[in-house]
Amino acid sequence: MKYRWARPNFFLKITTPLLPVSFILTLLFLTGGLYLGLIASPPDYLQGDGMRIMYVHVPASWIASLIYAFLALMSFFAFVWRHLLAEVLAISSVPIGALFTGLSLVTGALWGKPMWGTYWVWDARLTSVLVLLFLYGGYWALYKSYSRPEQGIRAASLLALVGVINLPIIKGSVEWWNTLHQPASLIKLSSPSIDPSMLTPLLLMAGAYFFYFITLLMIRTRTELNTRKLLILEAKK
Amino acid sequence: MSISTPYLTYILGAYGVTLFSLCLFLGWTIFQWKKSIHQLNNSSHET
Amino acid sequence: MIRREVRHLYLHKGTLFATLTFFALSLFCVSLALGPEEKILRLTTPALCWILAILTTLFSTPLLLKDEAQQGLLDEILLQPLLPAFTLLSKIGAESLLLGFPLIIFGGLFSPFFALSFSETLTLALTLLIGFPALSALGILGGLLTLNTRGGGILIALLILPLTLPLFLLSLICMEKVRLDLDSLPPFCLLMGVALLLTIISVSAGSWALRFAVEE
Numbered sequence: 001m002k003y004r005w006a007r008p009n010f011f012l013k014i015t016t017p018l019l020p021v022s023f024i025l026t027l028l029f030l031t032g033g034l035y036l037g038l039i040a041s042p043p044d045y046l047q048g049d050g051m052r053i054m055y056v057h058v059p060a061s062w063i064a065s066l067i068y069a070f071l072a073l074m075s076f077f078a079f080v081w082r083h084l085l086a087e088v089l090a091i092s093s094v095p096i097g098a099l100f101t102g103l104s105l106v107t108g109a110l111w112g113k114p115m116w117g118t119y120w121v122w123d124a125r126l127t128s129v130l131v132l133l134f135l136y137g138g139y140w141a142l143y144k145s146y147s148r149p150e151q152g153i154r155a156a157s158l159l160a161l162v163g164v165i166n167l168p169i170i171k172g173s174v175e176w177w178n179t180l181h182q183p184a185s186l187i188k189l190s191s192p193s194i195d196p197s198m199l200t201p202l203l204l205m206a207g208a209y210f211f212y213f214i215t216l217l218m219i220r221t222r223t224e225l226n227t228r229k230l231l232i233l234e235a236k237k
Numbered sequence: 238m239s240i241s242t243p244y245l246t247y248i249l250g251a252y253g254v255t256l257f258s259l260c261l262f263l264g265w266t267i268f269q270w271k272k273s274i275h276q277l278n279n280s281s282h283e284t
Numbered sequence: 285m286i287r288r289e290v291r292h293l294y295l296h297k298g299t300l301f302a303t304l305t306f307f308a309l310s311l312f313c314v315s316l317a318l319g320p321e322e323k324i325l326r327l328t329t330p331a332l333c334w335i336l337a338i339l340t341t342l343f344s345t346p347l348l349l350k351d352e353a354q355q356g357l358l359d360e361i362l363l364q365p366l367l368p369a370f371t372l373l374s375k376i377g378a379e380s381l382l383l384g385f386p387l388i389i390f391g392g393l394f395s396p397f398f399a400l401s402f403s404e405t406l407t408l409a410l411t412l413l414i415g416f417p418a419l420s421a422l423g424i425l426g427g428l429l430t431l432n433t434r435g436g437g438i439l440i441a442l443l444i445l446p447l448t449l450p451l452f453l454l455s456l457i458c459m460e461k462v463r464l465d466l467d468s469l470p471p472f473c474l475l476m477g478v479a480l481l482l483t484i485i486s487v488s489a490g491s492w493a494l495r496f497a498v499e500e
Contacts, residue, residue, distance in 0.1 A: 038248075049244055049245075049248060050244040050248065053244075053247065053251040053252075056252055095262075099258065099262050102258075103254070103255055103258060106251075110247045110250050111247070111251065113247060114244040131446045131449060134445070135446055137442060138442045138443040141439055141442055141443075142430070142433070142439065142443060145430070145433035145434050146432065146433055147434070151432065154496050155433075155493065158429065158489050158493055158496075159443060162447065163446075165481070165482075165485065212259060216262070216263065216266055219267065219270050222270060222273075223266070223269050223273045229277060230273070230280055233280050234280065
């Protein structure tokens with residue numbers, strides 16, 4: 001039992017000074033990104049000012065998939081070694097991932113309406129982001145439907161590992177159905193398809209989202225650890 | 238960016254939704270955190 | 285071994301029959317709702333067949349599993365010297381025989397009602413034939429994951445439906461290529477690959493889930 005708690009305590013000790021740092025970093029990146037994205041950057045020659053929505057939309061999709069990768073990794077640790085910290089980190093990252101997936105969908109719709117004339121197209125990439133949202137929802141629902149968290153997390157990590165095969169399919173499906181959605185131009189970062197004046201706010205917003213994720217992950221992990229401790233205390237009574 | 242841009246509602250909508258939900262989620266998370274600390278303190282006082 | 289599973293499954297022929305009837309009935313109902321326009325029917329029926337096949341497996345497989353769990357048959361699987369994955373595979377085989385084949389034959393028999401040409405019917409039947417074991421494997425995985433939960437049917441649909449997406453998207457690409465007289469071999473091969481991959485993954489994950497479900 002002592003071994004099981006030793007590492008979470010270590011995690012708490014490390015993250016106590018890190019929490020304010022990452023919060024301040026979030027604010028810094030956010031102000032920088034907002035200023036450059038909304039005010040300072042030049043309008044796109046094709047899309048005009050509508051292009052600015054990209055600065056909140058594209059990083060949200062990045063972070064949403066990044067969190068899913070993180071979730072899958074943590075699920076793997078939780079599944080193989082039944083490590084408590086990995087379990088707690090996995091379950092804490094799920095709502096944040098779902099938030100970013102939802103944001104990506106909403107801002108994508110708000111970008112699509114003025115640019116392409118519709119809020120939604122059934123194109124493969126949009127659909128796979130929606131699927132990502134459902135995967136997060138499934139994970140959460142499965143976890144919550146077990147009465148004990150340690151049972152739920154095992155079933156849910158199994159589900160997340162199976163769901164990882166969805167991530168390559170997201171990438172692969174783009175090639176199958178190319179509709180009016182823009183091709184992924186950021187993948188070929190080296191080619192001059194995107195201007196540096198646009199790349200800077202994009203990366204700043206991505207940084208802001210990333211540190212937001214880190215901050216929230218630390219807070220949620222603490223909450224989750226407290227709840228687990230509470231369960232153990234109540235079981236002892 | 239000029240104020241008279243044709244897509245102003247959409248741009249402000251997208252930025253607004255993003256910032257609003259980020260703040261809301263942060264607030265909710267912190268609320269849960271404080272609540273869990275409170276509960277833990279209560280519970281350990283009783284034992 | 286498959287024969288034994290078939291015999292097991294045959295005991296539940298009521299459920300199987302109800303599932304098949306559900307498939308046929310909803311196919312007719314939706315077609316009626318869409319109207320007698322041949323063009324629309326021709327476009328929508330393959331998709332409908334696939335969605336209904338997914339739904340039927342997702343709802344019937346967990347029901348059968350729950351029944352077996354109550355009889356303690358799942359504990360027996362773990363006690364056998366054989367790897368549990370093989371037992372799960374034979375379950376999939378049995379279900380494909382008893383539920384998959386009738387379903388495909390149903391779809392084939394009624395395809396003239398929906399103005400499908402012969403080659404389209406053949407493609408639909410082939411894609412279903414390849415996809416069904418994978419669907420059944422996913423259904424078993426979902427059933428095992430939710431065996432000890434308070435939820436039930438709806439939860440399984442939420443968990444498994446997104447995972448079935450590549451299967452039916454690829455099949456529909458196949459159908460479209462056949463309809464347009466294009467080369468449908470590449471998506472078909474990809475479909476076979478994805479189905480195989482999904483079957484392997486969900487069977488191995490399923491044997492873990494089985495272990496967890498029984499341990500509790």
